[in-house]
Amino acid sequence: MSEGWKSHSRKVTPYVPGEQPKSQNLIKLNTNENPYPPSPKVEACLRNIDVSRLRLYPDPQATELTAALSNYYGVECEQVFVGNGSDEVLALAFLAFFNGDKEILFPNITYSFYDVYAELYDIKHRKVPLNEQFEIDINAYKVENGGIIFSNPNAPTSIAISVEQIEDILKANRDVVVIVDEAYVDFGAESAVDLIHQYHNLLVIHTYSKSRALAGLRLGVAIGSKELIAHLEAVKNSFNSYPIDMIAQELATVAIQDVEYFKRITSKVIQTRTYVMTELRKLGFTVADSKTNFVFVTHPTLLAKDLFEFLKTYQIYVRYFDKPFIDNHLRISIGTDEEMDQLLKHIRMYMTRQ
Numbered sequence: 001m002s003e004g005w006k007s008h009s010r011k012v013t014p015y016v017p018g019e020q021p022k023s024q025n026l027i028k029l030n031t032n033e034n035p036y037p038p039s040p041k042v043e044a045c046l047r048n049i050d051v052s053r054l055r056l057y058p059d060p061q062a063t064e065l066t067a068a069l070s071n072y073y074g075v076e077c078e079q080v081f082v083g084n085g086s087d088e089v090l091a092l093a094f095l096a097f098f099n100g101d102k103e104i105l106f107p108n109i110t111y112s113f114y115d116v117y118a119e120l121y122d123i124k125h126r127k128v129p130l131n132e133q134f135e136i137d138i139n140a141y142k143v144e145n146g147g148i149i150f151s152n153p154n155a156p157t158s159i160a161i162s163v164e165q166i167e168d169i170l171k172a173n174r175d176v177v178v179i180v181d182e183a184y185v186d187f188g189a190e191s192a193v194d195l196i197h198q199y200h201n202l203l204v205i206h207t208y209s210k211s212r213a214l215a216g217l218r219l220g221v222a223i224g225s226k227e228l229i230a231h232l233e234a235v236k237n238s239f240n241s242y243p244i245d246m247i248a249q250e251l252a253t254v255a256i257q258d259v260e261y262f263k264r265i266t267s268k269v270i271q272t273r274t275y276v277m278t279e280l281r282k283l284g285f286t287v288a289d290s291k292t293n294f295v296f297v298t299h300p301t302l303l304a305k306d307l308f309e310f311l312k313t314y315q316i317y318v319r320y321f322d323k324p325f326i327d328n329h330l331r332i333s334i335g336t337d338e339e340m341d342q343l344l345k346h347i348r349m350y351m352t353r354q
């Protein structure tokens, strides 16, 4: 076949997600999934779904789901937007709000999809270095720009900034959209959601893949002023009217209402994280102060890539990034206590062999 089509096509550098190996018999700590199942109410709801209704299109406004979310977040329905995973919400938000002449800003070490969207849409962007402690450098965002996005807690560093620091950035940036991606906020950081009432240019994005244990369902949420949400809706409706399927709308609605279960699994993950951080520090690892469901670690004498390969031979998958500044770090998702004990056992085994 002729290669001519290539000159008419868009050039892309896609995001590379963590491996999703097919084998069941492994310890999967590489994509920050929740080790616990979703709320039992989700299963009960699934059993009662009337499959004949699937011949119809789903509700394009996801009305019930949006109402459940507005109730949970204490905001109006017009301040809530839903998408097919927060990746889709982010993609639409980039398309909707980052379209000026000035460069947008995001940290040099952060969720690598931001780079991918900026390249995909040809958005001018500048990566702002984290400080020496791997924290977001607040003052570096007080310069002219065309928009700002960062995750809080940041990924893969796991470190959070405070709501006061976010407000500091907002005060200096009133005329551009500031997006705070709070994918991991439920694991111990403070949410900036309440600031949407005061700062109409703030968009907060959440995912139901992590703390709600629904990565396979695909639900992402944006919370912001009515003006921002209406614009995001208009862009979504220029792209896909039905991103959330009927089953996902129903299951997510019951999951959101089960606050008690959500709190229980989230605190369990936090408890396991505290234990893992202590044990890894005893083994000489430097462990960032995690407010997420993963830890970001490095060791003064062990090579991260070698340890990553070693663990993989024992079917323990963690995440290694072959990228500047972090190529001697590992990002390890928090699994069950048993999984983390296996991880620690194999790390000790590796260390005795060095």
Ligand code: PMP
Residues within 6 Å of the ligand: 084, 085, 086, 087, 088, 111, 151, 155, 181, 183, 206, 207, 208, 209, 215, 219, 220
């Ligand atoms: N933001 C951050 C910071 C993430 O780590 C992830 C998960 N890879 C996402 C957004 C996307 O999550 P999802 O599309 O599953 O909602």
